[in-house]
Amino acid sequence: MSLDAIDAVDWSTIPNPTWTQFDEPERVAHALRLLTVSTTANETGDAASLLAGGGFVCSHAAMVFPAAYAATPILLDLVEHGQRPRIKEAALGLLADALGYSPTAGHNRVDTRYDTDVPLCCAIARLIRGRRSALLIHGKYGKRLLAEAELHWRMTIEETEHQPDGTLTALATLEGTPFETPGEAEFHSPLSERPAASVWIDALTADVSGAACIQLGHIQYEALPGSVLYPAECGRREH
Missing domain, CATH: 2.40.30 (Elongation Factor Tu (Ef-tu); domain 3)
Structure with a gap:
């Protein structure tokens, strides 16, 4: 399911605010595929590190990129249907980063199917709120993510x-x-x-x-x- 969802996104149309190859949206798609099919702890960790290192978020700079909006439904699918607990945990942590980090200057808005020029954090939060039941299963971490999403009303x-x-x-x-x-x-x-x-x-x-x-x-x-x-x-x- 997640692989089809990844392939359905036209990643080439998503802006790369830094213009560096490490932040290309296609790199996000590649990392999401690796995360989806990972079978060992090392593979899952490597895929999550790719997503945390640029294009999706940049952890050391606490920065979130426009591609995070397209990636959020895929990560939510992994939280709900991931093949292994480590995949679900990694997806949950990446979603928390995407919601908590600040967008790059000039790229803090996205167009959605329901509105245009939506603040990036609010667009991501609405997707998260839509998976309430799946997130509540993950205890305090899922509840914490939902509580944060509720603030972006x-x-x-x-x-x-x-x-x-x-x-x-x-x-x-x-x-x-x-x-x-x-x-x-x-x-x-x-x-x-x-x-x-x-x-x-x-x-x-x-x-x-x-x-x-x-x-x-x-x-x-x-x-x-x-x-x-x-x-x-x-x-x-x-x-």
């Missing part, structure tokens, strides 16, 4: 009501953990491919299902249903 506006004082009340769906307010958010409109300037979320109430009500401060653009909010700090995150 995503909020989709469903209904809005303008208030007399110029603020906006909105019903929304929250993915991730509720956060303290007031807080700054990055605003994505369905009318634009680029994120707009940040907005302030003055208040938030949410239940366990993710149904939320938010109070936005003065907003200079139209918050249509389908507009999406991300943590502003994630959009500014760079190495």
Whole structure:
């Protein structure tokens, strides 16, 4: 399964921010293949070291590369279906690095099937949240990764009501953990491919299902249903 998923990615279209051969996305694909078919501890360790040494992440610089977004579903497959415990453990550790490290300057965003110019960490976190059941099986390490992914929340506006004082009340769906307010958010409109300037979320109430009500401060653009909010700090995150 993972080998087919690796082959399905057009790695040549993914940017290499450093232009060095060690950070080529095709090298990431090669390392993922080696990890998938590894049969000994040495083979698994060597493949994980390749991924940690560039292209996917650079461990000594705490840097994550754009190819990490394409690699994340493959590593999640290995966490769930890897042939050996060491493969699953290696994949879990690499995912934690990808979420925790900072993107290279100028390459901190990716286009996804649901939105464009998404902060890289938020895009990776959403993929991780989608495998909750598989990760919970891995005890404290899986729970820790999920807890970190929950901090990279995503909020989709469903209904809005303008208030007399110029603020906006909105019903929304929250993915991730509720956060303290007031807080700054990055605003994505369905009318634009680029994120707009940040907005302030003055208040938030949410239940366990993710149904939320938010109070936005003065907003200079139209918050249509389908507009999406991300943590502003994630959009500014760079190495």
